[in-house]
């Protein structure tokens with residue numbers, strides 16, 4: 001066994017990856033503060049897929 005599998009790096013908190021096309025370039029359509037978090041709608045710049053994200057309000 002000389003298998004040295006090249007594992008992909010663990011996902012860090014570097015933002016989204018589009019599930020449809022795999023690109024990471026999103027732009028924010030809108031941002032809406034909620035009670036305890038921020039709701040963002042983002043749109044893939046490549047294919048136009050939209051995703052919703054929640055971001056905790058830190059600090």
Ligand SMILES: [Zn+2]
Pocket residue numbers: 018019020021022023044045046047048049
């Ligand atoms: Zn995409």
